[in-house]
Amino acid sequence: MNELTQLDLPLNNIIKKPEDESDDSPSIFFLHGFGSNMQDLFGLVQIFGKDWNCISLQATIQVQYNGWAWADLDFTNIGKLPKPEQMINHQKKVIGSIKKSIDLLNLNPNKINLLGFSQGASLSIYCGLKDFELFNSVVALCGFFPSDQIKGEINNNAKKLDIFLANGTLDEMVPISLGHATRDGLLSLGVQPDYKEYKCGHTISNDCMRDFLAWLKERNM
Numbered sequence: 001m002n003e004l005t006q007l008d009l010p011l012n013n014i015i016k017k018p019e020d021e022s023d024d025s026p027s028i029f030f031l032h033g034f035g036s037n038m039q040d041l042f043g044l045v046q047i048f049g050k051d052w053n054c055i056s057l058q059a060t061i062q063v064q065y066n067g068w069a070w071a072d073l074d075f076t077n078i079g080k081l082p083k084p085e086q087m088i089n090h091q092k093k094v095i096g097s098i099k100k101s102i103d104l105l106n107l108n109p110n111k112i113n114l115l116g117f118s119q120g121a122s123l124s125i126y127c128g129l130k131d132f133e134l135f136n137s138v139v140a141l142c143g144f145f146p147s148d149q150i151k152g153e154i155n156n157n158a159k160k161l162d163i164f165l166a167n168g169t170l171d172e173m174v175p176i177s178l179g180h181a182t183r184d185g186l187l188s189l190g191v192q193p194d195y196k197e198y199k200c201g202h203t204i205s206n207d208c209m210r211d212f213l214a215w216l217k218e219r220n221m
Helices: 038-047 084-105 119-130 156-160 176-188 206-219
Strands: 002-005 013-017 027-031 053-057 061-064 067-069 112-117 137-141 163-168 194-198
Touching (some): 013 038, 013 084, 038 053, 112 119, 112 206, 119 137, 119 156, 137 206, 163 176, 163 206
Parallel strands (some): 027 053, 112 137, 137 163, 163 194
Antiparallel strands (some): 002 013, 061 067
8 A cells, every 4th residue: 555644734644645546536535533543544445446545634632642633522512512613723724734635646626525434524514514615525424513503604605515424323422313413404504415324323334334435436436
């Protein structure tokens, strides 16, 4: 695997370049969950084809040894951030990292995709709504986003965002009710998410993996 580490980006990163690189190669950026790190979702590179650029980004708020967060959490109210400015700051760093990667790695700007899990899914939705023109598609797994809180911040054209939204019906961290609230919030903004539910907990099930991979490949042909 052709792997680079620590490209000079606003966020720490791991990068896998395609084995069969071309100007048409698609790219996927990964945003990990609360308390995890850039190594976590990087394990997904194995399911992507040889022609994909895979870039995993790491948050900057340390919550444990080698465990990082995009924002602090209130575990008594998982749907509300105690310090929303942390998510806003990370949104800017994620977008900056993606744009710099496009330049440094000569990525196809028409095939930029973002995938986040848990808190990373929440940030992925936020990035997609704020900078919809940057992304070919967004995949948000086991996350939650209060779309009603940013109605005044997004361009009306954000409704064009192509997003795969998935939640687990048995999720003990992000209850399925928050998944429904996220889906309905996006619909209220005019966004039409491809919404899926899986009988699983706070994890990416094999069925979910199969579905989002097929969905991504269809949009990056």
